[in-house]
Amino acid sequence: MTNIITAHNLSKSYGSFQALKNVNMTIQKGQIVGIIGANGAGKTTLLNSILGLGAYDGDLDVLGFDPYSQRDEMMKEICFISDVATLPKWIKVSEAIDFVEGVHPSFNRQKALDFLAGTSVPLDKKVRQLSKGMVVQVHLALIMSIDAKILVLDEPTLGLDIIYRKKFYHQLLEDFFDEDRTILITTHQVDEIENILSQVVFIRDGELVLTADMEDISNQWMVLNPAPENNDAARALSPVSEQSLLGRTSFIFNGRSRAELAELGEVSRISLSDLFVTLMEGASS
Amino acid sequence: MLASIVKINGYNPFKALMLREYWENRRAIFMTPLIITGLSMVLIMISMGLFGAAIHVDGNSFTLGEIIDKMSAQDAEELSRNINHLLLASSVPIMIGVWFCMVFTALGSLYDERKDSSILFWKSMPVSDFQTILSKILTVTVVIPVVAICFTLIFQVFLLIVGSFYTIGTDYSAWNLLWASTNMPMLVINEIIYMAMFSLWALPVFAWFMLASVIAKRTPLLVATIPVALLALVEGLFFHSEYLIRFIGMRLMGAHILKNEGGFGSSFSSFDPSSTMDIIRSAGDPAFWIGLSIAAALFYGAILLRKRSSL
DSSP states (O other): OOEEEEEEEEEEEETTEEEEEEEEEEEETTOEEEEEOOTTSSHHHHHHHHTTSSOOEEEEEETTBOTTTTHHHHTTTEEEESOGGGSOTTOBHHHHHHHHHHHOTTBOHHHHHHHHHTSOOOTTSBGGGSOHHHHHHHHHHHHHTBOOSEEEEESTTTTOOHHHHHHHHHHIIIIIOOTTOEEEEEOSOHHHHTTTOSEEEEEETTEEEEEEEHHHHHHHEEEEEEOGGGHHHHHHTOOSEEEEETTEEEEEEESOOHHHHHTTEEEEEOOHHHHHHHHHHHHHO | OHHHHTSOOSOOHHHHHHHHHHHHTHIIIIIHHHHHHHHHHHHHHHHHHHHOOEEEETTEEEEHHHHHHHHHHSOHHHHHHHHHHHHHHTTHHHHHHHHHHHHHHHHHTTTHHHHTTTHHHHHTSSOOHHHHHHHHHHIIIIIHHHHHHHHHHHHHHHHHHHHHHHHTTSSOOHIIIIITTOOHHHHHHHHHHHHHHHHHHHHHHHHHHHHHHHHOSSOHHHHHHHHHHHHHHHHHHHHOOOHHHHHHHHHHTTTTTBSSTTGGGGOSSSOOBOOHHHHHHGGGSHHHHHHHHHHHHHHHHHHHHHHHOOO
């Protein structure tokens, strides 16, 4: 596998506030990587550094480019949607297609038109006249018709209703993703993306807390719902956290074998949101 | 032909950027001169048709009939000079409107994209900040004036046609009186030179406006004017000079194009440009090149700041 993003001691400060603290990570080709963290944890700062939108300290290599100084060349290989509302209000859909065709060497106009033909988006209308969902469809049509190696999505579905969100991720997988491409994605709706991710990065206060493949996570982390009489036995296995809800207690374990836990009760895989909460709480206590 | 110019066919980043500017600033580039030209035409037709009416030239009023009488009494050379001057002066309303368009397009150029956060969309495309800013400079200082000149041309031809109608039923020949006396190509060339030299002299001021527009958190106009006003005040108080205000005022008001030092500001009524040769010669003035150097430095600053301002 090839590393397409390598960060070494990546740091970024805004005045005295350190948004990123010596981040080290590698991301390989063909992954869908979720970057998960609380508000202000440094997700957007990390993505902006990768996109060359800001200067940083440390080493960062994206597809062999230095993102900040070689941004113009690098952007031929990277697409990003930072927020759905970034399409200018005054542009017509057809003009937006023209523009991207003009500035992007690997844009496929027909693909974008085909994509939009499957929607109710009118090409001669301005973005300001479209509904929020339509604007996302336009932006997505533009981005997915670019033959890019990396796609960065920073809260791409912010402000959209559940139907559009589902559709968005569906189209992303169906029409864009293949093993030559890599997708980086941040969102607060962790549960909606957890089954499309292949890798996950947890970030807290500018530091990476955990970087793991989804597969490793489901092998490592487990939720046990023991029969009530087994609660003490479960506690003896030193769970990472314990939660009681409506008289049922559940425990989260890290690195225990499934067989060992199954003796005490029902074992299930951990959801990303539970893992997220566990990691964040575990760190603060 | 025009359709092929304004159509994107495949990868052509700079063309796409220029078209983008046109789409965004359609009002400043096209609608404003169109409306001013249209309104001027309507006003002329109304005043001639309804009132038979008086035209004001240098504070005196004439009916068109009187003007034609006067004109036909002049010898050919004087007639030609007067007609060409009249036609040139007729472009003043369009040029004043376009001047405002240039100023406000420059002030909004790098501010609007941050305000509506579309800068993140533009930055998601493989276009350098240098190219983007270059496309904006060219829009303000070349595209807007060139389109305006096309409209002045239309308006001038319209005036000649209207004048020709007026000679119907009189002894005067429209051809001799108007068309033969008009040197249209020369007029257009002169206007292009005026506009080009105006833009070049004013370039540092427009560059400053664009820098203000990349810095401003809100209201670029204030960011552009308040520091200048303060500096000028300090200069006046401590050095008893007004170099800064003159630097900006003369350049922005076209003082190097007009005979009058105050530029447009002091001579709205009598449009009196220096001779074309004098205007071209003004490029030999070191101040001209100092201005361009300042412009280059300010643009460089704007490029650096846009590179940093991702939001």
